[in-house]
Amino acid sequence: MEGETTSYPPIEPSTFDLIVVGTGLPESVVAAAASAAGETVLHLDTNPFYGAHYASLPLNDFVTFLQSHSQPSEVPEAESDDSIPLVTRSLYSSLEISSHSDEPLKNSRRFNIDLAGPRVFLCSDSMIDVILKTGINQYMEFKSVDTSFVGDVDGKLMSVPDSRSAIFKDRSLSIIEKNRLMKFFKLVQAHFSEENEEDRIPEEDLESPFVEFLTKIGLSQKLKSIILYAIVNASYDQDNIKSCKDVINTKSGISRLALHHSSVGRFPNANGAMIYPIYGQGEVPQAFCRRAAVKGCIYVLRMPVVCVLKDKEYGTYKGVKLVSGQRLFSSRLILAPSFTPLVPSTAQASKSHDAGHTDAKEKVARGICITNNSIRPEVSNCLVFFPPKSLYPEQIALVRAFQLSNNVAVCPPGMFVTYLSAMTIDAVEGKKLLTAAINALFSIPFSGNDGSRGIDNSSENIEVKPTLLWSALYMQELNKFQGALDSISNMVMPDEHLDYNHLLDAIERFFQEIYPGKEFLATSSQSNEHPNYADSELDS
Amino acid sequence: MASSGNKNINAKLVLLGDVGAGKSSLVLRFVKGQFIEFQESTIGAAFFSQTVALNEATVKFEIWDTAGQERYHSLAPMYYRGAAAAIIVYDITNQTSFDRAKKWVQELQAQGNPNMVMALAGNKSDMLDARQVAAEEAQSYARENSLFFMETSAKTANNVNDLFYEIAKRLPLMQPASNPSGMVLVDRPADKATGASCCS
Numbered sequence: 001m002e003g004e005t006t007s008y009p010p011i012e013p014s015t016f017d018l019i020v021v022g023t024g025l026p027e028s029v030v031a032a033a034a035s036a037a038g039e040t041v042l043h044l045d046t047n048p049f050y051g052a053h054y055a056s057l058p059l060n061d062f063v064t065f066l067q068s069h070s071q072p073s074e075v076p077e078a079e080s081d082d083s084i085p086l087v088t089r090s091l092y093s094s095l096e097i098s099s100h101s102d103e104p105l106k107n108s109r110r111f112n113i114d115l116a117g118p119r120v121f122l123c124s125d126s127m128i129d130v131i132l133k134t135g136i137n138q139y140m141e142f143k144s145v146d147t148s149f150v151g152d153v154d155g156k157l158m159s160v161p162d163s164r165s166a167i168f169k170d171r172s173l174s175i176i177e178k179n180r181l182m183k184f185f186k187l188v189q190a191h192f193s194e195e196n197e198e199d200r201i202p203e204e205d206l207e208s209p210f211v212e213f214l215t216k217i218g219l220s221q222k223l224k225s226i227i228l229y230a231i232v233n234a235s236y237d238q239d240n241i242k243s244c245k246d247v248i249n250t251k252s253g254i255s256r257l258a259l260h261h262s263s264v265g266r267f268p269n270a271n272g273a274m275i276y277p278i279y280g281q282g283e284v285p286q287a288f289c290r291r292a293a294v295k296g297c298i299y300v301l302r303m304p305v306v307c308v309l310k311d312k313e314y315g316t317y318k319g320v321k322l323v324s325g326q327r328l329f330s331s332r333l334i335l336a337p338s339f340t341p342l343v344p345s346t347a348q349a350s351k352s353h354d355a356g357h358t359d360a361k362e363k364v365a366r367g368i369c370i371t372n373n374s375i376r377p378e379v380s381n382c383l384v385f386f387p388p389k390s391l392y393p394e395q396i397a398l399v400r401a402f403q404l405s406n407n408v409a410v411c412p413p414g415m416f417v418t419y420l421s422a423m424t425i426d427a428v429e430g431k432k433l434l435t436a437a438i439n440a441l442f443s444i445p446f447s448g449n450d451g452s453r454g455i456d457n458s459s460e461n462i463e464v465k466p467t468l469l470w471s472a473l474y475m476q477e478l479n480k481f482q483g484a485l486d487s488i489s490n491m492v493m494p495d496e497h498l499d500y501n502h503l504l505d506a507i508e509r510f511f512q513e514i515y516p517g518k519e520f521l522a523t524s525s526q527s528n529e530h531p532n533y534a535d536s537e538l539d540s
Numbered sequence: 541m542a543s544s545g546n547k548n549i550n551a552k553l554v555l556l557g558d559v560g561a562g563k564s565s566l567v568l569r570f571v572k573g574q575f576i577e578f579q580e581s582t583i584g585a586a587f588f589s590q591t592v593a594l595n596e597a598t599v600k601f602e603i604w605d606t607a608g609q610e611r612y613h614s615l616a617p618m619y620y621r622g623a624a625a626a627i628i629v630y631d632i633t634n635q636t637s638f639d640r641a642k643k644w645v646q647e648l649q650a651q652g653n654p655n656m657v658m659a660l661a662g663n664k665s666d667m668l669d670a671r672q673v674a675a676e677e678a679q680s681y682a683r684e685n686s687l688f689f690m691e692t693s694a695k696t697a698n699n700v701n702d703l704f705y706e707i708a709k710r711l712p713l714m715q716p717a718s719n720p721s722g723m724v725l726v727d728r729p730a731d732k733a734t735g736a737s738c739c740s
Binding site: 009011049050128131132137138139140141142143144267278279283286289290293294296298299300302303408 | 587607608609611612613614616617618619621721722723724725726727
């Protein structure tokens with residue numbers, strides 16, 4: 001951030017249909033959808049960058065952002081009875097940074113670190129459909145995720161046989177396992193082909209837990225684990241149905257498997273089912289914002305909103321006051337998840353809410369590791385899944401890890417970035433999960449013994465693990481603030497999932513609620529972006 | 541990024557400059573040969589392509605317009621990424637727009653693609669009576685900052701094609717890839733291919 005002191009001209013006009021505060025992905029998608037539906041939209045952000053909680057940032061800026069959102073802002077005095085101050089909620093906690101080398105921070109600007117990693121696109125998921133139909137595919141480039149691994153109890157990483165050809169090539173599976181798995185994939189394919197009614201999986205199986213169905217058809221523990229965690233990405237231990245917070249039923253399990261299979265080969269130049277945008281996730285909100293701008297949305301970064309204006313007579317939402325002093329009006333206001341209007345009654349309500357429910361709230365434990373080498377030689381970008389009980393016997397949640405290399409421009413050459421996440425209800429457990437995965441993947445240099453390589457805990461393991469250079473662990477809140485006034489809505493924090501589908505569903509539902517009957521991101525006709533002269537020739 | 545292959549070069553070109561300097565008009569003149577007197581601020585179109593044939597190669601420009609995001613200094617990093625060329629536009633009848641153009645040059649230099657070809661265009665050269673920025677002043681500024689300079693008129697088409705032609709000539713033809721390149725997603729290319737063959 002190069003100390004911008006540019007003073008802006010006043011924003012014109014001063015009245016909009018919609019004002020959006022924060023350029024996170026959900027806010028940006030809604031801004032693009034509302035602009036495309038003909039609404040006049042003003043999109044503001046406090047920060048000098050796009051993306052808010054979905055941004056990709058240089059290493060230093062990443063740390064600063066997490067720190068600044070780890071404590072609630074000072075509660076300002078209400079200036080008058082027709083304004084409500086806007087305060088910042090703390091959405092991150094327990095930030096813990098370990099620096100074993102100063103190389104990463106010295107190269108801070110060469111990193112694009114995702115605040116909400118790990119996350120990937122499945123080639124056939126609905127987010128890719130939206131990217132294609134809005135035409136923002138021309139703003140982004142992608143790379144394939146090379147491969148996926150699943151960690152077993154012995155600390156070994158096995159390749160995930162996620163397609164028929166992968167099963168065929170796999171060397172760790174027995175012939176029986178290969179046949180069963182192949183048969184299962186065919187079963188799922190037949191279910192969705194809708195050719196024969198009798199090929200459909202019976203309704204009672206569809207409603208039953210997926211783990212029971214997989215057992216019923218005779219898949220080994222190893223294969224069940226691969227399907228449940230490396231493909232379906234279940235967050236919690238599915239073998240422990242009683243205590244599992246998120247039991248996957250067969251219906252959703254097989255549709256996720258089908259999505260995975262249809263993703264392989266959707267784009268001829270993609271290697272597997274998954275892709276990742278070059279320069280990081282933060283490109284996605286930028287692309288939607290550019291789309292919104294093309295449709296007339298006005299963009300102003302570095303512009304904090306200080307308070308929300310209320311209609312004196314009716315007590316309803318009227319507009320916002322900017323840090324510049326300018327007052328702007330709109331019929332509706334959408335806020336990034338970190339902002340809340342401090343209405344006196346809700347101030348108390350939210351306090352008691354925090355006190356009462358803190359221990360039961362689910363959070364996402366996130367981690368970022370910068371290493372000097374790849375988890376596997378000759379692999380640049382890969383996923384690693386540590387199913388429940390694979391790291392230690394009491395492990396109840398899946399740990400996801402996603403390694404990225406310099407070929408997606410997120411780090412300098414010779415370094416790798418690995419994102420980790422797991423669901424948890426408290427920070428101690430969350431950190432235990434992430435730390436166990438980090439220990440399984442990397443060797444951690446002894447502090448105070450710089451220069452020498454750390455002692456590898458699993459010395460019988462002949463492979464040399466990558467050395468951890470820098471890491472950050474933090475907890476991210478998931479719960480959403482409930483609106484204080486009609487016409488004001490808060491958007492969602494990045495969820496725990498590896499893909500964008502749940503997020504997009506939530507965004508679309510939200511859009512339909514506030515704009516019933518309007519089309520959510522209509523298909524961009526070629527003529528919109530390339531007004532009928534897309535490819536004219538000119539000879540000089 | 542300028543990527544060459546078989547003497548076909550794709551080059552991303554970005555436009556920068558003050559609101560009203562004539563960025564969109566220049567593109568419209570170059571791409572479509574049109575001029576609209578009271579052009580509204582850019583909305584609705586922000587991405588064009590146009591090919592320039594040189595003796596030794598064909599350059600396909602992918603031209604990105606600002607989509608109005610420059611108005612409150614809120615261009616996304618995405619805009620600059622991988623740009624092989626930039627045209628900084630100012631209005632010769634408006635001194636402020638020239639001062640702002642210098643700011644855009646600084647910003648580009650900070651964004652740092654050292655191989656980027658930068659052109660400074662003093663637009664509205666047809667409006668000589670209202671001139672506020674001397675051509676000599678702009679020329680010497682351009683020389684100091686290694687830009688190449690031309691005065692243009694989107695209205696009369698003066699120098700517009702020449703500007704793009706000059707940029708094309710200056711693109712390093714065998715530029716080493718300074719940015720990693722990935723795949724651009726295209727919807728169902730296989731389906732389209734079958735569609736085309738069965739229609740022919």
